[in-house]
Amino acid sequence: MTMGTRVYLARLAGLPVFDPNGDRVGRIRDAVVRLRTTNRPPQIVGLVAEMALRRRIFLPIGRITTMDSEAVVLSTGTLNLRRFEKRPNELLVVEDLLDRRVTVVPDGGDGPGTQAMVVDIGMELTRANEWLVTRVAVRGHTGRLARRGHVFQAEYERIRGLFGPTETQGTSNLLALLEQMRPADMANALQDLPDARRNEVAAALSDRKLADVLEELPEHDQVEILVHLDRERAADVLERMDPDDAADLLAELPQTEQTVLLDLMEPEEAAPVRQLMSYQAGTAGSVMTSEPVILTPDTTVAEALARIREPELSPVVAAQVFVARAPAATPTGKYLGMVHFQRLLREPPASIVGGLVDSDLEPLRPEATLTEVIKQMATYDLVAMPVIDSSHRLLGAVTVDDVLDHSLPRDWRDRDNLDPGEQVRL
Structure with a gap:
């Protein structure tokens, strides 16, 4: 090797x-x-x-x-x-051993041991060509300040409690690993944890990070994690989610729980979620995002490009801007049309987006079925389509990821339903 x-x-x-x-x-x-x-x-x-x-x-x-x-x-x-x-x-090292609380005994095993938390596991290659656990990196446990304790290495023989019950695990080092992952990968890692540890780790994430991760989890895992949070925290996390994802998650809860959580959310955050939940399932209104990029017609191209560069926007949301008269929040004033980002890149920065709109595309109505939406998007090679009401106000936009998410089986995110696979040659 x-x-x-x-x-x-x-x-x-x-x-x-x-x-x-x-x-x-x-x-x-x-x-x-x-x-x-x-x-x-x-x-x-x-x-x-x-x-x-x-x-x-x-x-x-x-x-x-x-x-x-x-x-x-x-x-x-x-x-x-x-x-x-x-x-x-x-x-498994990361899943089962990281953050374990152990005791490090002195050389020879005499005297009281030192309380510590596992940071890493070291393996060594023997002459018999086996990789064995020989050393454990630990952080001295100092109560609430355990993450700031001194890190040191100890021989495996000096470690006690490494293979004890999972209740002896913390979360700090696993969280450090998870923070380096994309939300989809983090969600995948959480699915591999036992239920109790998964809920503990999820609760330790920030509201923003947990919201991103919930959007990538199967619905049954979303519900399991949310119901183990206290209601105020659950409402805070729902506020950080995209309104359409929050609406989908709330729809999986009993009606009484939906009402409680919506009442705990800030009114301006709860309003679009309530509106999305009012649409019939399987329609454009039920799957649209109520927060596409919306600009007034007097916005310059330079301002539009700056807006779609915002890092929190997903690629499909940033692929186009929707132009409407004030107010620019949904439901907007009269909807005028959309401008694709490629068109913005070809125009002078001082140009006005009101003069660039594509108004030929017929917007969707909220009651349009998913089949109708898919046909429209496929016909015109679009990644997003506007949704308007009877007064021609923009209500939101259906994006291709929304369509895919709702067209696939409900359990498509659950790895247990994947084909077990086969063997391939490298």
Whole structure:
């Protein structure tokens, strides 16, 4: 192997995985620890990688030729694409061991031990060509300031409680790893955790981050996490979600709970959610976003480009601007038309968007069915379409991601329903 003889496993999380030809096949998410029935140190038998469609697969440690701070590279041979499942005698480093509270005993085992929290697990390659857990990086536990404690390494033999109950786990180091991921990847990682730990980690996220993650989770996981938050916190998170996603999530709750949470939300945040929930399911009104980019006709091209550059906008929302008379919040004044960002790039910065609008496209009505929406978008190669009311006021826009989300099976985000896969040669 073209790597060192000692590797710290949590540092591998998120690294890309390449085949022998240099083609990327996924990302590392965890490492598999096999427990021994004897006193020998546990063995690292492989890594867990995430492939396309959020499928997690097992990579045997013997198939890995490179494992450094930049990437993991596989050898030639057959790769089993069957979805990874832990065996009874196996644990995962990130999922099961990170943030464990342990005791570090002195050399020789005499005297009181030091309370600490696991930061990383170190493995070493033996002469028998086995990767064994030999060292544990820990942070001295100092109560509420545990994250600021001193980090040090200890031999595996000095660690007590590493394989104890999961109740001895915290969240700080796992959160640090999750914060480096995109919301979709973070949601995927949360699905792999036991329910209690998933809810604990989710509750420790910021309102903004948790809102982003909830939008990427299957509906049953969204509900499970939300109902374990106190109601005030749940309302705060709903306020940070896109109104259409918040409306979809609330629709999964009992009517009484919907009412309570909507009443706890700020009135200006709750209003668009209430409006979206009033539309019949399976219509343009029920799936549209009420917060597209809306500009008045006297806005300059320079101002329009600055607006769609805002980092919080998704690509489909930023792909076009909708032009309407004041007020610019939905429901707007009279809807005038839309301008695609490519048109904005071709025009002088001082030009007025009111003179650039495409008004030939017939807007959708909120009662239009998803089938009608899909036909319109496919016919005109659009990524978004305006939705207006009978007074020609803009109510929102249906984007292609909204259409896909509501056209796929309800459980499409749930990995348990994916095809188990097969073997491929590298």
